[in-house]
Amino acid sequence: MKPDLKVTETMNCDALIIGAGGAGMRVAAEILERKPDAKIIALTKVSHPQKSHTSTAQGGLAAVDPSDPNDALAFHMFDTWKGSDCMADQNVVKKICESAWDQILWLENRGMHFSRDQYGSLSKRTFGGHTRNFGEVSAFRAVFEADRTGKGIMDTTWGECLKQNITFISQCVAVELLIRDDRCFGCIVFSQKTGTFLRILAKATVIASGGSGQVFNVTTNCRQNTGDGLALVMDAGLPVMDPEAVQFHPTGIVGPGILASETLRSVGGILRNKDNEPFMVKYAPKMKELAPRDLVARAIESEIREGRGILHPDHNIEHVWIDLRHLSKEVHEKQIPEVNSFFMHYLNLDPRTELCPVRPSNHYHMGGIPTNEFGEVEDGGRQVIEGLYAVGECAAASFHGFNRLATNSLLELITMGKFVGDRIAERIDAEPNSVKNINGEVYKKKFEDYFEARGENNTGRIRNSLRSTMTQKVGVFRSEKDISEAIETILDLKAQAEQAALNGQSLVMNQELMSRWELDNLLTISIAISEAAMHRKESRGAHFRDDYPNRSEEFNYHTILSMPQFGQIEIGWREVDMSIFRGGEVNYEKFDIIERKY
Amino acid sequence: MGTYDITLNIHRYDPEEKKSRVQTYRLKAGGITRFVDLFRKINDEDDPTLTWSSSCEHGQCGACSVKINGKPLLACELLVENAVDLFKTTTFDVEPLDNVAPVVRDLVIDMEKAYERVHKVKPFIINPKPPPAGGKEHQISPKLMERYLEATRCINCFCCTSACISSTRKFLGPNAMLAAIVRAMDPRELEKQERLSCLFSEHGVYRCHSSFACSFVCPKQIDVAHFIALAKAGALQEE
Numbered sequence: 001m002k003p004d005l006k007v008t009e010t011m012n013c014d015a016l017i018i019g020a021g022g023a024g025m026r027v028a029a030e031i032l033e034r035k036p037d038a039k040i041i042a043l044t045k046v047s048h049p050q051k052s053h054t055s056t057a058q059g060g061l062a063a064v065d066p067s068d069p070n071d072a073l074a075f076h077m078f079d080t081w082k083g084s085d086c087m088a089d090q091n092v093v094k095k096i097c098e099s100a101w102d103q104i105l106w107l108e109n110r111g112m113h114f115s116r117d118q119y120g121s122l123s124k125r126t127f128g129g130h131t132r133n134f135g136e137v138s139a140f141r142a143v144f145e146a147d148r149t150g151k152g153i154m155d156t157t158w159g160e161c162l163k164q165n166i167t168f169i170s171q172c173v174a175v176e177l178l179i180r181d182d183r184c185f186g187c188i189v190f191s192q193k194t195g196t197f198l199r200i201l202a203k204a205t206v207i208a209s210g211g212s213g214q215v216f217n218v219t220t221n222c223r224q225n226t227g228d229g230l231a232l233v234m235d236a237g238l239p240v241m242d243p244e245a246v247q248f249h250p251t252g253i254v255g256p257g258i259l260a261s262e263t264l265r266s267v268g269g270i271l272r273n274k275d276n277e278p279f280m281v282k283y284a285p286k287m288k289e290l291a292p293r294d295l296v297a298r299a300i301e302s303e304i305r306e307g308r309g310i311l312h313p314d315h316n317i318e319h320v321w322i323d324l325r326h327l328s329k330e331v332h333e334k335q336i337p338e339v340n341s342f343f344m345h346y347l348n349l350d351p352r353t354e355l356c357p358v359r360p361s362n363h364y365h366m367g368g369i370p371t372n373e374f375g376e377v378e379d380g381g382r383q384v385i386e387g388l389y390a391v392g393e394c395a396a397a398s399f400h401g402f403n404r405l406a407t408n409s410l411l412e413l414i415t416m417g418k419f420v421g422d423r424i425a426e427r428i429d430a431e432p433n434s435v436k437n438i439n440g441e442v443y444k445k446k447f448e449d450y451f452e453a454r455g456e457n458n459t460g461r462i463r464n465s466l467r468s469t470m471t472q473k474v475g476v477f478r479s480e481k482d483i484s485e486a487i488e489t490i491l492d493l494k495a496q497a498e499q500a501a502l503n504g505q506s507l508v509m510n511q512e513l514m515s516r517w518e519l520d521n522l523l524t525i526s527i528a529i530s531e532a533a534m535h536r537k538e539s540r541g542a543h544f545r546d547d548y549p550n551r552s553e554e555f556n557y558h559t560i561l562s563m564p565q566f567g568q569i570e571i572g573w574r575e576v577d578m579s580i581f582r583g584g585e586v587n588y589e590k591f592d593i594i595e596r597k598y
Numbered sequence: 599m600g601t602y603d604i605t606l607n608i609h610r611y612d613p614e615e616k617k618s619r620v621q622t623y624r625l626k627a628g629g630i631t632r633f634v635d636l637f638r639k640i641n642d643e644d645d646p647t648l649t650w651s652s653s654c655e656h657g658q659c660g661a662c663s664v665k666i667n668g669k670p671l672l673a674c675e676l677l678v679e680n681a682v683d684l685f686k687t688t689t690f691d692v693e694p695l696d697n698v699a700p701v702v703r704d705l706v707i708d709m710e711k712a713y714e715r716v717h718k719v720k721p722f723i724i725n726p727k728p729p730p731a732g733g734k735e736h737q738i739s740p741k742l743m744e745r746y747l748e749a750t751r752c753i754n755c756f757c758c759t760s761a762c763i764s765s766t767r768k769f770l771g772p773n774a775m776l777a778a779i780v781r782a783m784d785p786r787e788l789e790k791q792e793r794l795s796c797l798f799s800e801h802g803v804y805r806c807h808s809s810f811a812c813s814f815v816c817p818k819q820i821d822v823a824h825f826i827a828l829a830k831a832g833a834l835q836e837e
Contacts, residue, residue: 047709050754051653051661066733101733108735111723111786113743113750120737148751151658155750159722170710193702222653256632256674258656314628315635346656347630348677460642504647508613509703512646 003451003507005444007188007199013039014428016186016202018174018229020044022054022150023392023413024208025157030421032164035428041167041200043189045224048170049158053210053222054413057150060142062130062407063100071139073097075132077580078590080408083129084401085541085551085596087558089577092373092397096415103414104143112156113145127406128262128293134590142407147338153410173228173517176443177205177236184388188440192514195507199439203431204387204424207232207369211393212525216362216475217467218257218317220249229394231521233369234528235442239380239562241396241574242367243525244532247404247542248476250296251322252361255315256346260339260358264322265289267335271300272321272355273308292598294403294542297360301476304359312357321355360476366404366542368396370560370574375420380560380572387431389424391416398558402541450516455499459516462500466493466522474530479546483534490530491567494523524563531569532559556593600629602678605689606636608648611701629679634662637673649704657817660755664705665693670757672817695760712756715770719778719796725789736786742836746783749776749825751818758812758822769805772812772822779825782834803829
């Protein structure tokens, strides 16, 4: 029997939130605080909002405490601008940094369990790239909840939504945006649990679907982070911005990809290749293991590419070693117990006596759906798509430019989330009611094709090939040769995917069907990342080209990429906002195009 | 490390046929392969229809709980060689947490249903203490926080609820109790009365038989039973 792909139910609401992680929940909580009667529907792909990727964030939230005499907003803005390699938008940087502390208080006053100092005030700690006096000394700027700050944000924002009146629909995905005449009216949603398609009409639609880390085969991202939101807008003919800006953390634990924190190197851990050679001295003779993140990641990747990596027998992934054996008992017990426990837990290794396998792990997507400072989604000509918003990792406003500073991502979720909530709450009463006659046009064909494919190919194996290709060819190192090979492979895998028959014809909780749909999204994001990486003939922030190792002034713009048909790429550009520099106020010169040297 | 020949007897459920069955999968796996990796391997190499749940896959979200040879645990945290060591066998029964909520398909339970237990205790601040004037955070002494901080680490994986000898009927379950206890102890919550009425209701802590199964199975090593004991003893407030 052919599965029924027709929409079985239409729901109406004021705001539809696609993705119930930290960003989406912050939007919803803000709307509900200001408009308690607003009807909000929040979708989550996972089994419950608490299972979102936000929950796994450890570090903290950067925010300048106005009562701290040593810190200043200008320092935080400068660090973000410098870290971004002059690609963040300064209007967004200013707005986020200025509202940061208020948002910390919002969370604290609503019950987040921030760590405290001996006086009972919020504790603060320092992270790489956060400085005082424009780069002079480290700034203690990040508030945190032990090593589970993301969980604190998730629990608090979700709790606030639950407290108000909100409708959650779990285990469902948005499969098609309903857009007509540059206005979004909602979307078509596939509910996995019931196996039905719903049409949800909304005055405001917010894409908060998270990152795309599953594009790579070693990633710190959750299983569901397959870039669905980016693919959703690209399928609607809208562009993505700076897709090539992808951050890799140098030391992910093989194979789960869990972060082995920077601390390992700062306490004296030594990176070694298969010949036991401590190789960092070749790449950074002075700083060695303490060189910046991107440099260490490239050094490890070089060793692996030149055949001096080790193939992990169980996970089939190449890596190098981090040697912690020489560190004192005290260091092991007091300074790195957490990361030690990851090695013990996931690899059954004792870092006190054994070498530990690490390799660069995909961590964060700076690029995403282009928005303005209010989180409104824009097309390639900077025209706002009315009623459509994007926020969180899937969006690019852009706060991070080409390299994100530690603790700035959680900050972005809660500040941009608040701005989007504000915008929607202000406009909700004035928004026109939804049109009744707008129906999905393309989702049905897509799903029909999935069910009609009759080839032997296996979705899982195609996904695995794609992910290895992206890691090897469009990862830490990129070059014209590698990227073109990757593009060729992606096109081939797309063709193979079209021949992958499903083993079950059910719509209800059909994991293979979901995985097939995700594969299309991964292929779409992969080609976007690859083509944009090919276009950007320079190295900037996390984007490193072997064949163009330096930053180039002529690329001082955001990449705007759209794909009218799979593989058919259109590349445009968007100016980087430099309003702080142009404003000419005190210290404006710090916000010029500056060198990213630490 | 070494390679193991593993047999998984996975309890499957087809929602359309409304039929349950046990399917046996045999596979080779390295010693440090996690159980989530085994499920993925089955999907990629043998049977793409096997359905299971996970998200973060490093013990932070609680989405992949299953019962292995009867013990509720996180599939992402169980390595093959540890499982062999723990259960003294290479054959494993894999079941969903079907005593917590209805099964949707195979190893996936209806988490929304499971969470209804947690929602009943209102896992947020019902009546927040007004914040100090001048845009400040509440001052909370580390000593006071220390009393309940451990309980805030709960990830609602429902392993405790599955293992609890009394949670399947009237008891809301250990993790729901933890969520209520955190706010009963949090100085920012002014609504203590409703909190206590809930904890001491017929679905509350007095349903607990003090088997300590919750503390025994908790993947986050939270001493859940300790907090329930505090509630029973009326010792949630600061001495």
